[in-house]
Amino acid sequence: MASSDTDPLARIDRLIAEERELRSQATGSGLDDAGRRRLRELEQRLDQCWDLLRRRRANSEFGADPDQAEPRPVSEVESYRQ
Secondary structure (H helix, E strand, O other): HHHHHHHHHOOOOHHHHHHHHHHHHHHHOOOOOHHHHHHHHHHHHHHHHHHHHHHHHHHHHHOOOOHOOOOHHHHHOOOOOO
């Protein structure tokens, strides 16, 4: 793994940990409106981070500077087909 992947992966790990915590609360006591909003925000940020990581890796693979990849807007990332 390239060292340029370290920061995005660390951020992804933190977001996943928080998402798991909220999901465990959702199946237990349930989430209030703020918790549901935060969970949706986490899902969006994770999609954004994964997209950025893929683009950084592609840049690196094809000889471009991975640091030139910038996060795309959530609206753009969320409109991708799975």
